[in-house]
Amino acid sequence: MTQNVEGIVLGCRIPKDYFTTQGTGESDITIHAGSYHLALKKAGIESYNIMTYSSIMPGIAKEVKISKLSHGCVLESIMAVAHAEKGKRATAGIIYGWLYDKKTGKKYGGLVCEHNGSYTLEEVEQKLKASLNELYYNGFSEDYDLKEIRVMKESFIPKKQYGTALVAICFTSYIFPRIEK
Numbered sequence: 001m002t003q004n005v006e007g008i009v010l011g012c013r014i015p016k017d018y019f020t021t022q023g024t025g026e027s028d029i030t031i032h033a034g035s036y037h038l039a040l041k042k043a044g045i046e047s048y049n050i051m052t053y054s055s056i057m058p059g060i061a062k063e064v065k066i067s068k069l070s071h072g073c074v075l076e077s078i079m080a081v082a083h084a085e086k087g088k089r090a091t092a093g094i095i096y097g098w099l100y101d102k103k104t105g106k107k108y109g110g111l112v113c114e115h116n117g118s119y120t121l122e123e124v125e126q127k128l129k130a131s132l133n134e135l136y137y138n139g140f141s142e143d144y145d146l147k148e149i150r151v152m153k154e155s156f157i158p159k160k161q162y163g164t165a166l167v168a169i170c171f172t173s174y175i176f177p178r179i180e181k
Helices: 031-043 120-138
Strands: 014-027 049-052 054-059 075-083 092-099 106-118 146-155 160-175
Touching: 014 031, 014 054, 014 092, 014 146, 031 075, 031 092, 031 146, 092 120, 106 160, 120 146, 146 160
Parallel strands: 049 075, 075 106, 092 160
Antiparallel strands: 014 160, 054 106, 075 092, 075 160, 092 106, 092 146
């Protein structure tokens, strides 16, 4: 038997509000339930289930202050994470900038790049800038200006057995476009 079902058809949701955060953690026990969790705690996002995106920011995205969310909720993010053992450097970095239409001046959207490894802060910043420029000049530079570039970096050498450095862009609200029939 076939049923005639009517309802609202929604398009892909678009992240609207976001905050940025970063942190480090170290543990003598393990990474996931140790240094990674403690880095999330320092960043203020340890009570959430973290999901990660690739690296595109919608034009409507607006930065807001970090807010308390419901314990256990899903927190979607663009995140760079580096793990290291005792005495070795853990570095994570994110760079992002906004694309503006060269003709209209209207904000189009943003590009985000992440890097992680054992880099110094200077090395990770150079890599981040090179990655962002590569994206920009291979697909966006003809029609858009890249402005308002921001770099986030976290780096340290753990004294305990395991260490984690992370930086993140975390999304807190979404627009659900309605698809008309």
